[in-house]
Structure formats: C-alpha cells, structure tokens
Amino acid sequence: MTLRSNPGLAALAAEMETHGATRDAPTRSVMALLGDRWSTLIMLVLAETTLRHSELKATLEKLSSEQAISQKILTEKLRRLERDGFVARIAGNGPTPMVNYELTDLGRGFHKQIRRLIGWINDNAETILSSRMEADA
Amino acid sequence: MTLRSNPGLAALAAEMETHGATRDAPTRSVMALLGDRWSTLIMLVLAETTLRHSELKATLEKLSSEQAISQKILTEKLRRLERDGFVARIAGNGPTPMVNYELTDLGRGFHKQIRRLIGWINDNAETILSSRMEADA
C-alpha cells in the first residue's frame, strides 16, 4: 500500500497537515476545535440560545463542574470560532458594552456534526469503557 | 435558558467534563483524539491496511510533509488507541520482534465517523476559507 497507489489517503493527509493559515485547507484546524478544552462546549451552548459574553461565561461556569473558563480564553475561543464563520459577534452601540454571540448557519451545520459524533461515542461508550477497564486491570 | 430547564445540554456537558479515567464517560477523551497531532492520521492509515510498528512509522513519515513522528509518540498514541479498543496489537512470538497493529471493529466504526466529519469540513471548506480571508483582511 504505497502512497502512489492511494491518492485518497494522501489527499486526506495533506489536508491534515495544514494548520490554519488563511489559505490552508481547514480540515485539521477545524478538527482541532473538537479536541480543545472549550470550543465544543461553547458551540453546544450557543446552539441553544444567543448569549452575551458574560452570560455565556456564566452558563459555561454552571455546566463546568471543575473549573470556570477564564475571560481571556473565552474571548480567544470566540474570536477563533468567529474567524472560521461558526459564530457571529453582534456588538450593541449603546454607551455600555453589549455583545451578543450566536451560531451562524455554518455553525449550526457544524453543531449537527458534533452532536452526531457525540451520539456515536455514547452508543459505543460501553465498549470503550470495558476495553479500558480490561486494559487497566 | 437555565441549566435545570435543559437536561440534555447538562448531560452532554457532564460527559465533556471527564478526562479518561477508567470509569469516566469517554466523550471528551475520545474527541480529544480528533484534535491531537497523530491519532486521526494513524487511524486513517490503519483503516487501509494492517501494519507493523516500523512500517506504520514509515508510512506516516511519507504522508507527513513537515515532520516525522517520534518513536516515543507513536508508541504512546498506539497504546492509547489500544486502551480504548480502537486498535489491536498483535505481537509475534519469534526471536525478532514483530508487532502488527490493526483496527478493531470499533476502530472501523470510529474511522467511519472521522471520514464523515472530514467530508463535512471539505464540503464547507470554501465557506470557512472565505470567512477567514475576510476576517484576516
């Protein structure tokens, strides 16, 4: 099974090698969102309702038993999701800051994929857990 | 939209909070595989063919334009995939080491999910890239 005989895999691998520069294939950088600490959870929350920055932070705090997200990271993650077009940032123009975040159509599409993925993992959780218990024994 | 009124999200969040201890819900730890440097690529390769450790390393090197995987990391990743039951390790009992790795049925199922995910990202790559270009401008 050489590289030459398998262009499909090579193409996939090439996509996976890119890291998010403007013109790079987005495969790897988008998949990285699934692995990081907050991005997925942020999208799960925003899929339910549009929220302001502070409300979003509070909601994540309620949902997160261990630790709250820092403002810095929340802003960072939202910026990144906004850059990719998954989240829209709507700033009010009053005297006091008032910034709303919501999923775009693209974000909703991605959210569906996330839910499907979580569904598969849940469907196979028993198998995975029993494998772990056997391995750790 | 309180936590109480939204048990579905709370359940999802709870799963996402766990980190891979033996009895934890596997959601988060499995999603983390999608984000790391090598796990996904390893599964893409093993989905095509069973390989020995050294062959796998060589294949990953060919596919990876930038950098090769270190022996240490390859072993580490394989151990983890094996623990979760995605990969099977088949050691020969001859005088010279001869260890084959292949996907399990569970691993093949997971691989299908990965391909589906990559497919969605590719289908939406144009949108994502144009969003990035606009954001970076």
Place this chain on the structure above:
DNA sequence: CCGCATCCTAGGCGATACTG
C-alpha cells in the same frame, strides 16, 4: 461589560540514547 497585556504552569510533543 468587554477585552487586552502580563506572567505563570502543565502537558503534548520531539530528539536522543539505551535495553531485550
């Protein structure tokens, strides 16, 4: 209320050298 700058820590990852 929102975001930025600074400093800090933990963990992923890699290079190298060494065993059976």
Place this chain on the structure above:
DNA sequence: CAGTATCGCCTAGGATGCGG
C-alpha cells in the same frame, strides 16, 4: 524491531490587573 527513559521546547490555558 519494538519499547523505555531522559531531557527540553513550545503552546494551550489560567490568574490577575488595567483600559475603554
């Protein structure tokens, strides 16, 4: 060939304080 041990880098993430 397969795996382990040691070392060091780099970056995601967190704590805190300031500015608009």
